[in-house]
Amino acid sequence: MDNVYDLVEDFYGHDPGWNFLFRREYAEGFLRIEAWHGKTPEELYDIWDQLTMLCLYLGNTELMLGDMSADDFVDCIAWCGRNVSEFDADYEHTKYFLDTCVRLYAYLQKKNVISDAGAPLEAEEKLLAGGKMNIVNPDGSFTDENKDRRLFTVPDASNKIFLNVNERMQEIYAAMHEFFTESRFSVDLERASVLYHGIFGNAINESAKSRQEAFNSFWDYFLLDYRLMLRDMHPLEYFYETVCSSDSRYYDAGFAKRNSDILKEIISARLVLFTVEGFGEEGMYLCRDFLTNETYQLNLPLTEDIDTTDMLFIGHLFYNDNMLTENMRGYKIDNINALCLRDTLKRAYKWVSVQQKEPDWQWFSEYYPMVLRNMLFLYAAGIAHKNFNNYTEHTAFAAAPYSDETLVAGILKNIMLKNYFALADVRLATQMWCDLQAAGADLAAYSETVWAAGIIYTFVKLNGAYTFFDERIAGFCGTEVAAMQKASETICEVLQIEKHDPRYSNEEGILAMLMSAYM
Template sequence: MKNVYDKVSYFFSHELGGNLVITQEWVEGFLRQKAWQGSTDKELSEIWDQLQLLIQYLAVTEHETLEEISGPEYSIFIEWAGHATSFKITLQSVRRIFGVLEEFFQYLIGRRLLHTAEDLQLAAKEIAGGKRLRLLKHHLDDDELERLKHEWTHSLGPRTAMMLDDEASIFADIVERLMNKLAGYFQKNVFDEDFHRALFLYVGPANTIPSPHQENFEEFWMGFWDYFLFDYHLIADDRSPVDHFCQSQEKLSGEERAVLRDLVQAEFSVFYINKIVNQDWVECVNLFTDEVFEMPYPAVDNKMMKRLLFFGHIFSHGTIMANYVASVDISPNLRRRIKQEISRQREIFTVQQPDASWKEFFRRHSIAVRHTMHVLTTVSTVNVTPLHARQQYPSVEKKREPQPAVVEVLQRMMPKYGFSLHDIRLAEKMWSDYCQRRETQVRKPAVWAAAVVYTFSLLNSLFNASMEELAQDAGISTSGIYASRGKIEDILELDVHDARYLNEEGFLLLLYMS
């Protein structure tokens, strides 16, 4: 199963007949609300396990409405769950199931599908409100409980009965298993440099990592891992970690691969709510493309709903993809400013990648979008993006192949200094542009390669390698690097932050230095 919604769908389609007291629509609507509140897929699965017990009990007892369950009968329900399923009757587990049921009942009350939760609340207080579990009177004897268990397990067939006895869920939580594998895989030492680079990009030059006692500590790391897995580009292959994991892992089941393929397709999106469709869905609009799609009804006040700007990962058809979807409360004017600022950033990006779509821009620079929104919503500033960023550069016509010896040295040299595959491609582009605008006789490839690397570092405010280090490692003089760098700068008419060769670090720092 891909996620908790697939488990719910399978359960209602295969395990139970029709005319149920609690419908699939109610359950899915409640789970979507919990997802908006930040519940992880694991937590949603645990909530579903609790709700499933009540649905199973109602199917056996043949109640027609939830209001028919009296306060004392919740004690019978708890006893039945402990005998007929894998549910363990402890004070903690009973409090947990009452907590889930009360939230679910309040959700139904808010949708006018249930009148009151008073009996449930009184039962929860009486049974699990003290220091000890206190089951109410009128409980069932062992024979009656065994009869209910027998009716339940045989009505579902041997498959489900076996799974209950084995204390297993209907289906393994594939997504949770994958996330555990991803976490373990990317905690290897080989990815340490990537982790620190991603953390620098996520935090930025003007912020700090919160300490464990700070209120935003958990939210910070949820946001970071969302960025790292879906938007960060690995140094070695320029893939997102999720994509890299999908391509490199052989020991994955077919179901796990199917889930990973879905994860790889998740796209970063910034959107707002346009209107309420019904009790479970809202109509949303992509801030930049004006695409209209539907999302689950968020757990926010109706008056506040239209002031929120959301950002996170979604499928193209509008289903929440990632666990972490954040929002900021802003005015319509600030929303327009955010759109203007980020639109200007996309224009800068098109210098490097002409005709780039919003999807392509977000795929490369979603971290700049995150920082722009953070700065505009927390700091009193007029602009984030340079107002007069250069758009016109010397034309480059393909006349000749760049000197291959220099390219070979670049490809060997740059990884030693921590440059990414994307950095190498941009540096190669710089060398190729230079070769098109000026025919050059290359006597010492290492000199030109070092000059390209040093120039690229300065443009992007990187300090991977000093001129002295490059000269010493390549066995060349600093004067040779300096002279070649001057020629590259003059012929290409380079800017301080030249949009043609900006990498992710350079693009981000451009915003903070403007």
């Protein structure tokens, strides 16, 4: 936003109903008076935040501006302390809010909008008497001496409220883009690009309205879905731990104070496919999850002329399943292809679920996001019509206890990370070694190095997503090709390894399996 008046326009433009509580002309008029009295642009932003909180409180009551008493302002402070993320109900923040309201009420009285401007000043005398905070605790609860006020307080909002979300998100995304374009993340960005575009190249971005939208869509995937090779966590999680942790050398105290709360919310976002079923209350859309059938109400960036019939949307759901991140995508898909898509995704989910004791769709979308994205693109484009027809004997697999303390596990980690496998791949390969040990294989048949080479070779071959020649694998493992292949034969025999074995398939392997039917 270029100035505070853009925020005002956005606030009232999003929901004209706010005019009923506090008319836009009065909000803008008060801000202009404040500017005329010498308030800086930064101070005007802060003043607008106070007006926004006042409106939010009124919106959760049956009160109008002129109806508010001193006790209502006391309750307003407590309510904002409990519900508004940026507001602590301490002495400093309370004084700033009430001082702003004192000036606002004086302005409104001069405009003959209200008859009495004394309520916020009386509230100050109650809350700030003796130069300290009274009645309300910093978290918005009431002190023990005033616990009876809990009986009459306005009910809390259903979700934590963040002020000026769009502007804060712009700052966050700009900071993350700068952070992850450092050279140390170049390999991850390259791998993410390959996973995102896959065999389709730029075709997957054909539904984007502009190059900027396509760019934003990729970064949405990278930050929220992709998992960093050396850390096995989403980049957004790593960014939060690095920039918002006081123990980190990248710690930014100011940024953390402004944005750590909303970052925590976005970290909880989950990738979902959903359809639009109709309209709910207050302009919300009634939506149904394509895979779990659960329903939720969302505020979607759709214009009234968009026909959502036969459309399937994909986006990141967060904020107690009430909000989506900005980069939602929608695809037209006929009923037959939608049914085939659901069947393929459910079969793929069942295929890899042997890796988890308690699998669910959130786990699947977290570790196999490009399966959702690529299959949606394929079926919406009318390319894929074959059913998932892979078969496995390992539907009742019970993994051996996992341990990365053995010498072979250490060799696997050292070799695989040096050769650009992800940490998640290392864990799958290590699990294969643990299963081999538990199966009673003759471990004395080969050295630890040869066993490690055999595990890596088997992992590469079963996933079918790598272009390594046998000599290359043996080379970076430091062993002979024949020995490596012999060890792999033993592993395959003892564990009954299958092509695209679900016990050890990674995301690239599942994609290779699904794509092989259509290439």
